[in-house]
Amino acid sequence: MSNILVYIHDPAGAPTKGQRELLALAARLGEASAVLGGPADAAALASLGAAGATGFYAAAGGLDATGLIAPAVSLLEAAVRESGATAVLLPNTVEGREIAARTAVRLDGGVITDAIDVDAELTVTKPVLAGSYTVKAQVTRGPALITLKANSVEVPDAAPAAGAAAPVRELELGDTGPAASITATAPHTATGRPELSEARFVVAGGRGVDGDFGPVEDLADALGAAVGASRAATDAGWIDHAAQVGQTGVTVSPQLYISAGISGAIQQKAGMQTAKTIIAINKDPDAPVFEIADLGIVGDLAVVLPQAAAEIRRRKG
Amino acid sequence: MSQNTGTPLNILVLVKHVPDVQFDRHLTGPGQRLDRKDSVLSELDEYAIEAALALAESRGGDKAGNTVTAMTMGPEAAANAVKKSLQMGAAAGVHICDPALAGSDAGATSLVLATAIKQLGGFDVVLTGMASTDAETSLVPAQLAERLGVAQLTNLSKLEVAPGSNTVTALRVGEDGAQWLESALPVLVSVTDQANEPRYPNFRGILAAKKKKVTTLTLAQLGLAEEAVGAAGSATRVLSAAPRPPRAAGQVITDSGQAGIALVDFLADAKLI
Numbered sequence: 001m002s003n004i005l006v007y008i009h010d011p012a013g014a015p016t017k018g019q020r021e022l023l024a025l026a027a028r029l030g031e032a033s034a035v036l037g038g039p040a041d042a043a044a045l046a047s048l049g050a051a052g053a054t055g056f057y058a059a060a061g062g063l064d065a066t067g068l069i070a071p072a073v074s075l076l077e078a079a080v081r082e083s084g085a086t087a088v089l090l091p092n093t094v095e096g097r098e099i100a101a102r103t104a105v106r107l108d109g110g111v112i113t114d115a116i117d118v119d120a121e122l123t124v125t126k127p128v129l130a131g132s133y134t135v136k137a138q139v140t141r142g143p144a145l146i147t148l149k150a151n152s153v154e155v156p157d158a159a160p161a162a163g164a165a166a167p168v169r170e171l172e173l174g175d176t177g178p179a180a181s182i183t184a185t186a187p188h189t190a191t192g193r194p195e196l197s198e199a200r201f202v203v204a205g206g207r208g209v210d211g212d213f214g215p216v217e218d219l220a221d222a223l224g225a226a227v228g229a230s231r232a233a234t235d236a237g238w239i240d241h242a243a244q245v246g247q248t249g250v251t252v253s254p255q256l257y258i259s260a261g262i263s264g265a266i267q268q269k270a271g272m273q274t275a276k277t278i279i280a281i282n283k284d285p286d287a288p289v290f291e292i293a294d295l296g297i298v299g300d301l302a303v304v305l306p307q308a309a310a311e312i313r314r315r316k317g
Numbered sequence: 318m319s320q321n322t323g324t325p326l327n328i329l330v331l332v333k334h335v336p337d338v339q340f341d342r343h344l345t346g347p348g349q350r351l352d353r354k355d356s357v358l359s360e361l362d363e364y365a366i367e368a369a370l371a372l373a374e375s376r377g378g379d380k381a382g383n384t385v386t387a388m389t390m391g392p393e394a395a396a397n398a399v400k401k402s403l404q405m406g407a408a409a410g411v412h413i414c415d416p417a418l419a420g421s422d423a424g425a426t427s428l429v430l431a432t433a434i435k436q437l438g439g440f441d442v443v444l445t446g447m448a449s450t451d452a453e454t455s456l457v458p459a460q461l462a463e464r465l466g467v468a469q470l471t472n473l474s475k476l477e478v479a480p481g482s483n484t485v486t487a488l489r490v491g492e493d494g495a496q497w498l499e500s501a502l503p504v505l506v507s508v509t510d511q512a513n514e515p516r517y518p519n520f521r522g523i524l525a526a527k528k529k530k531v532t533t534l535t536l537a538q539l540g541l542a543e544e545a546v547g548a549a550g551s552a553t554r555v556l557s558a559a560p561r562p563p564r565a566a567g568q569v570i571t572d573s574g575q576a577g578i579a580l581v582d583f584l585a586d587a588k589l590i
Contacts, residue, residue: 299572307577
């Protein structure tokens with residue numbers, strides 16, 4: 001069985017849903033091992049093991065956390081050489097893509113981003129041109145570095161119970177090359193809501209919210225959804241740029257996408273049209289978003305969203 | 318020379334000519350390549366050009382010896398991406414153009430660009446946009462840093478080289494939150510659409526661009542074999558492509574006071590709650 005590596009960017013704590021998706025996919029394709037991009041204690045290793053990792057690779061002496069991207073590339077390069085892995089799965093994030101990009105150059109392999117599925121022959125399915133086409137692609141030489149979109153692999157909502165974990169193989173990296181120094185960091189402000197890129201449900205607001213994201217946030221909280229926004233709304237400063245869905249923001253493929261006060265121009269559709277179900281609320285009956293919505297509501301979002309939120313809370317008791 | 322602006326910077330900005338995202342885009346022919354008619358300068362590259370011009374101006378501009386060169390790789394029409402860069406204010410252009418380049422993936426593209434950058438030589442800052450708006454992979458900037466052996470400062474929303482210094486400081490906002498970065502020159506930089514407000518070319522800029530020099534480079538001039546680029550040189554291959562079945566428009570209702578309830582009924586019927 002071929003060796004498949006999964007790059008775990010931040011292995012501390014319980015694995016995220018995205019990490020569990022990567023491990024579940026790797027376990028389906030071969031013998032899954034995790035490459036640890038940061039420190040992990042015994043409990044973290046055990047929960048990664050329960051999610052599918054049968055082996056671990058880490059940097060001897062710990063990975064240099066102050067160097068941007070380059071140290072992780074050296075670790076992944078060493079892990080692929082050590083394991084002879086045919087494929088490496090990474091998250092489809094800025095970091096995941098960049099680490100994959102550089103590792104592919106070092107190992108003369110190929111990178112395929114935005115994967116939504118990978119079969120036993122390592123044929124990758126991915127959306128392109130803002131979701132208007134679905135292509136199948138393969139890496140033709142060297143290891144396949146594949147970045148996987150969130151919500152692509154079915155995994156249980158809760159992490160399985162952790163057992164004993166495999167030992168960690170420590171790799172000597174030597175000089176990891178020129179890198180920018182990370183001189184300070186600040187985490188995103190915790191919202192208590194699910195991560196936008198990984199959320200099963202997203203409620204997004206646009207120009208039509210007219211400065212007030214209250215109704216959008218209210219419905220999101222009733223549903224346990226993440227909050228998204230169009231570029232018009234983030235550019236207006238009504239909500240943090242991190243919430244932007246679309247071509248220059250986060251692409252999402254949730255089970256449910258509720259679009260409120262977003263007209264649905266091509267760039268706005270780009271980030272959301274792979275959602276399984278789309279509901280749109282807009283005052284304008286001619287808004288293009290109604291062309292792709294499973295349910296369209298012509299109405300005032302400031303009235304419709306709170307009514308829906310209250311009804312959901314009533315039914316949930 | 319009253320202002321201490323530091324050593325002049327030699328800045329290269331990479332630009333791409335891509336199909337306009339305002340229109341429907343199509344894959345065609347064997348190899349499922351992108352139909353490149355109706356192409357424009359990638360919107361995300363305008364932020365890179367602006368960042369390059371602003372960086373040069375912060376050090377005293379061309380009078381102080383700073384230069385901004387715009388480079389593209391692509392078919393003949395891609396010269397338009399360089400032309401727009403020159404109109405915005407870049408001093409010179411480079412167009413890598415060769416029929417064998419068609420079908421190059423990110424790895425092959427980064428090889429060609431890195432080869433050209435090394436041959437031209439002497440750049441302190443290589444600047445790109447955060448992604449192209451056609452392939453949208455964001456792979457080339459990181460691969461260029463790897464091939465050039467320089468630090469990458471990518472996905473930046475702020476960029477500064479303090480007057481008199483040769484140290485770049487920057488802000489990167491990613492999945493992990495905000496990171497402040499620092500690096501000595503030379504560097505590879507990519508900027509997001511949050512980094513600045515790109516300027517529009519003015520009439521003087523449009524006139525001046527006509528006199529600026531654009532150098533065309535072929536594969537032979539770069540010393541690259543045809544097999545190293547295009548489909549043959551790429552480590553990835555597209556096997557098939559299918560247009561996404563158009564999403565059928567569903568039911569559209571007009572709110573008459575109960576639409577919020579109808580929304581919840583719909584969610585319940587779809588077993589989403």
